[in-house]
Amino acid sequence: MRSIWRTLDRRVLADVGLTCVAVFFIGLSYGAIAVASGFPLWLPAALSVLVLAGASEFLFVGIVATGGSPIAAALAGLLVNSRHLPYGLALPDIAGPPGVTGRRWARLLGTHVMNDESVVFALAQPDLPRRRAAYWACGLGVLACWPGGAVLGGLIGSAVHDTSAFGLDAMFPAVILALIVKDLRDARTLRAALAGAAIALVATPFLPPGLPVLLALAALLLLVRAPATEASTSPGHQASTSPGQEPAAAEVRTAP
Amino acid sequence: MKDSALVVAGMATLSAGTYAFRLSGQALRARITFPPRAAKLLEAAAVILLAALVATTALTEGHGFSGFARPAGVLVAGVLAWRKAPFLVVVLAAALVTALLRILGVS
Numbered sequence: 357m358r359s360i361w362r363t364l365d366r367r368v369l370a371d372v373g374l375t376c377v378a379v380f381f382i383g384l385s386y387g388a389i390a391v392a393s394g395f396p397l398w399l400p401a402a403l404s405v406l407v408l409a410g411a412s413e414f415l416f417v418g419i420v421a422t423g424g425s426p427i428a429a430a431l432a433g434l435l436v437n438s439r440h441l442p443y444g445l446a447l448p449d450i451a452g453p454p455g456v457t458g459r460r461w462a463r464l465l466g467t468h469v470m471n472d473e474s475v476v477f478a479l480a481q482p483d484l485p486r487r488r489a490a491y492w493a494c495g496l497g498v499l500a501c502w503p504g505g506a507v508l509g510g511l512i513g514s515a516v517h518d519t520s521a522f523g524l525d526a527m528f529p530a531v532i533l534a535l536i537v538k539d540l541r542d543a544r545t546l547r548a549a550l551a552g553a554a555i556a557l558v559a560t561p562f563l564p565p566g567l568p569v570l571l572a573l574a575a576l577l578l579l580v581r582a583p584a585t586e587a588s589t590s591p592g593h594q595a596s597t598s599p600g601q602e603p604a605a606a607e608v609r610t611a612p
Numbered sequence: 613m614k615d616s617a618l619v620v621a622g623m624a625t626l627s628a629g630t631y632a633f634r635l636s637g638q639a640l641r642a643r644i645t646f647p648p649r650a651a652k653l654l655e656a657a658a659v660i661l662l663a664a665l666v667a668t669t670a671l672t673e674g675h676g677f678s679g680f681a682r683p684a685g686v687l688v689a690g691v692l693a694w695r696k697a698p699f700l701v702v703v704l705a706a707a708l709v710t711a712l713l714r715i716l717g718v719s
Contacts, residue, residue: 425622426615434626434629439633468631526681530705530707533686571664576653
């Protein structure tokens with residue numbers, strides 16, 4: 357642990373801290389929303405520790421809350437989390453403990469704290485020791501802040517009874533939208549996302565809950581058919597590889 | 613939550629599967645090269661799923677329309693997010709606009 361503080365400069369640590377605060381606030385809304393949708397407090401609490409990948413947890417809770425099958429919800433969540441596979445491929449030996457190598461439990465924990473934020477911070481560092489330190493600082497910070505926020509949010513949510521009077525039902529889609537807006541700045545992704553949203557809306561009156569969201573994936577065809585502009589990365593996309601350039605809110609796309 | 617056992621099974625599937633993704637990328641690293649195009653498609657798939665979730669949770673309730681107050685709040689949040697407002701502002705604006713509209717009698 358101490359080597360993290362020695363290895364990273366203060367600015368990177370400050371950025372990591374800010375990101376963790378943002379994750380904490382998303383966790384607050386997550387816990388409050390889950391409880392407001394009728395789940396007991398232990399559910400978001402357990403998910404936040406065991407899954408530790410915010411977007412998929414929102415998706416799971418959203419699909420089950422609207423009456424969808426929990427298994428379908430889990431599969432949808434896994435699809436969202438499949439991005440962790442290329443993360444692992446992209447990071448050379450980073451989940452090992454900082455300093456000492458080869459401790460088994462540390463490697464298992466290091467694997468668990470792989471998320472959007474820790475990977476982004478790691479990639480922004482110039483060498484392996486600093487990459488490891490940034491990865492661990494951010495990973496452990498998120499591991500503390502995400503469940504912490506979820507539990508506190510759940511407690512607050514339990515205290516509020518008429519959720520629709522406070523507009524809490526609008527918070528869920530707003531949170532997700534805030535998290536993906538960075539990706540939507542890419543015109544092709546935006547087009548596919550709008551098409552997917554339209555498909556889901558059209559299907560909603562006819563299909564059982566949960567399925568319309570999965571059906572939206574048909575919009576991927578829009579991206580498969582037109583390979584085109586590989587080189588033109590959107591400005592929004594570049595932001596994801598440069599932590600600290602933007603305030604934390606912009607970075608926590610699919611927190612954590 | 614009607615069927616707790618099924619919900620727990622779903623939670624276990626999601627947790628175990630996510631850990632497997634985190635682990636397998638590192639395990640495979642030495643052996644294969646993942647085409648960047650496939651990685652991009654996976655990322656786009658996630659965004660499409662989440663966008664569909666935004667649309668359905670904002671506009672529908674059960675099999676029907678949710679009323680105007682909620683999508684109006686989400687729309688305001690979307691505009692704020694697009695203009696890079698802080699996360700907290702975005703989320704609170706959604707709740708505030710929706711609550712105000714309901715106070716004014718818009719369902």
